[in-house]
Amino acid sequence: MKKIGILNIGYGNVNRLKSSLQKINLGEIVLVNKNNLCEVEVLFLPGVGNFHEVSKLYDKMIRNYIINHIDNGSKVIGICVGMQLLFSSSEEGNGYGLNLIDGKVKKILGNEEPVPNIGQLIPIWQNFIIPEFIKENYYYHTHSYYCNVTDKNCSVLASINYNKISIPVIIKKNNLLGFQFHPELSNYQGLALLKYFVNE
């Protein structure tokens, strides 16, 4: 059993993520805020938010807390805007990200398909050993921006093609993980995916 933290600093669908994690029963779940910066083995940076606004909530104290966790070898998992926050900047405003992965968060351009991209899609996995029932399944996407990864140490485990852009949807750099889609909103397959990556 692991101690799992969810960053709860005034944005994101924290309650939803918490109840999803409770359903798969992986361990104790704690909501991490400034009054409770406890040590955890897996730390979630939740999704739903505007990069610029959310980045303002990541003050020095929170940033140090996250970086300490990464240095200690704990897993940090960003979902949606939480994943985008792992980069230095975004075209969605001029806020500062955590600058842990090289690259830039860009707006999805093109008019072939509507933006935001909202709906369930099967990602294209890149030579990655994972059970078929997780791999060949639908995950709920809802985003107007995507991470353009340039970091050589960061691998793209899965991506989607949208408006002729290859959009990374699962990325991994050492103990950092990012999901562009929302596993917590992707029914049973989303829970299975969370379970797989938390235990990995």
Add this chain to the structure above:
Amino acid sequence: MNSNRTIPILLTDKGKLLKGKKFKNHVYCGDPINAARVFSEFNCSEIAYFSRSGLDSKTLQILDKIVRHTMCSFAYGGGLCSIDDVNTVFKLGVEKCIFNSIAYQDLDLIKNAVLRYGSQAICVSVDYKIFNEKIYLYSKNGTKLEGIKLNEHLSKLVDLGVGEVILSNIDKDGTRSGIDLNILKNINPIPIPIIISGGLSSRSELKDIIENNQVSLGVGHLFMFMNNDFKSNLLSYFNPNFKSIFSKYLQTLNSYLNE
């Protein structure tokens, strides 16, 4: 890849699940929490919840429970008049807010909500009627005629950064007389996702629309009643895109999750 959604629409009043015809004559259909759970178990991608009574305390309790008991995206609309209302709803863990009447009055609210939560979290629902081939917009649960033209309203919303729109034909609501697909021809192209709702007649119509258009569907009556009446209450769900995959892996997923 086709990611068109079929979105069950739950209409409620003070926490009671209802379904009406042409926005009137509402019939009691049970408990919205139960309905949301059932739709989530059917593996739907998104549920839209509308409250005619706004954000009353009963509704807040229900939203909290639905968030905890479902595993799909959840959108809320009804009585969102200030940024505090919007904050309250997002704080519960709801992923999307839907505005309707206020989108004719307070564009700043919509703009601020987009700035704070991102375009993908903000949706505007537009109710309309057609007389003599002209489109008229209505607010306040279909009771107040608005002066603005549909295309003008939509382009304003797009400029504000709204992430998607729901177009509901009031005279089709609850009738199963076929969806008003023509509305797509009557609007200028917009870059954001469009959901149309009202009057879906059958699963075959649903399949045909989803597979041949770039549009998502809001579904009320068809997913709530077996027949074209208001008695045969039975929740069902259908999205031709996902059916085979979900049933193929359901058992394996369940055993993996229970390991």
